Amino acid sequence: MSIYKRIAKAILFPTIVALVYFSLVVYKLEEATPRKATPVKGVVVERYDLLKLSIDKVKAKFTKDEEYMYYILSKTIWCEDRKSIKSMQLVLSVLYNRAEEKTLKGLYKEAIKPHQFECISKKLYLKQVKAYDDLKMLEEARKLVDLLLINQFSPITNATHFINPNTLKVKPKWVNKMKVVLKYENHVYMVHKNSESNS
Numbered sequence: 001m002s003i004y005k006r007i008a009k010a011i012l013f014p015t016i017v018a019l020v021y022f023s024l025v026v027y028k029l030e031e032a033t034p035r036k037a038t039p040v041k042g043v044v045v046e047r048y049d050l051l052k053l054s055i056d057k058v059k060a061k062f063t064k065d066e067e068y069m070y071y072i073l074s075k076t077i078w079c080e081d082r083k084s085i086k087s088m089q090l091v092l093s094v095l096y097n098r099a100e101e102k103t104l105k106g107l108y109k110e111a112i113k114p115h116q117f118e119c120i121s122k123k124l125y126l127k128q129v130k131a132y133d134d135l136k137m138l139e140e141a142r143k144l145v146d147l148l149l150i151n152q153f154s155p156i157t158n159a160t161h162f163i164n165p166n167t168l169k170v171k172p173k174w175v176n177k178m179k180v181v182l183k184y185e186n187h188v189y190m191v192h193k194n195s196e197s198n199s
Contacts, residue, residue, distance in 0.1 A: 047152075048143055055146045069108035072120075074142045076111045079119035079127065082137040083185050086156070090184060092144050093155035094162055104149060157182050159189035 062070065076095075081087040092107075099106040112120055147153040161178060164186045165171075178190035 048147070051147070051150060051152060054150050058149045059146075066104060069104050070142075070145060073104065073108050073111055073148075074138065074145050076117055076119050077144060078134075078138045078141040079124045080117060081185070081187060082134065082141070085137075085140050087185055087187070088137070088141050088144060089156050090159070090162070090182070090187070090189060092148070092153065093157050094159050094189065096148075096153065096155045097158060097160045102148075102151075104145070107148065157189055158191055158195070160191050162187045162189045164188075 059070075073095075077088045077091045080091045095107045095110050096102060099110040101107075101109075111117060115121060118124065144153060159181050161174075163172070163175065165188060166186055175190070177193060179193045179195070180188055180190050182189040
C-alpha cells in the first residue's frame with residue numbers, strides 16, 4: 001500500500017466516523033427538543049390552582065393501573081381534538097356522558113371500547129409530543145382529567161357522540177339515529193333522537 005493510500009486511510013476513515021457520530025447526536029438533540037411555537041394562553045378553569053392540593057393528594061395514592069388509566073385518558077382527549085381547551089373539554093364531556101361510572105376508571109373503560117375512538121383503535125395516543133403547543137395542550141388535557149379525579153369536572157354538552165365529517169369517506173349508519181346538538185371547529189356533536197334534552 002502506497003504512502004498516499006495509508007495517509008488517506010488514516011485521515012478519511014476517522015473523519016467519516018466522526019461526521020456520522022456528530023450527525024446522530026444532532027438528530028437526537030432535535031428529536032428531544034420541542035419546536036418553538038406560540039404558547040397556549042389560558043388554563044382549563046380558574047379554580048384549578050385552588051384545587052391543586054386536593055388533586056395532588058389523590059394522585060399521590062395512584063396505583064400502577066390508575067397511572068396507566070390517567071395516561072390513556074389524557075392522551076385520548078389530547079389526540080382526539082387538541083385545537084383548543086374547549087375542544088378537549090367537549091371530548092371529555094362526551095366520554096363523561098357515555099360512562100356509567102363518572103370516575104377515572106369509568107371513563108377509561110369507555111375510551112378503550114372497540115371502534116369508539118380513532119385515537120385508541122389506531123394507537124395514536126402513542127404519538128410522541130414534540131411541538132411546544134402540543135406540550136401545552138397535553139398539560140391542559142391532564143388538568144381536565146385532574147378535575148375528574150376530585151369530582152370537579154362538569155360536562156359542557158350533553159352530547160354522547162361526535163364525528164369529524166371532513167375525515168369520513170362514508171357517513172356511518174348510526175348517524176341517522178342521532179340529532180346534532182353542537183358544531184364546534186371540525187367536529188359535530190350529537191345525541192340520540194329520542195333524547196329528552198338538548199345542550
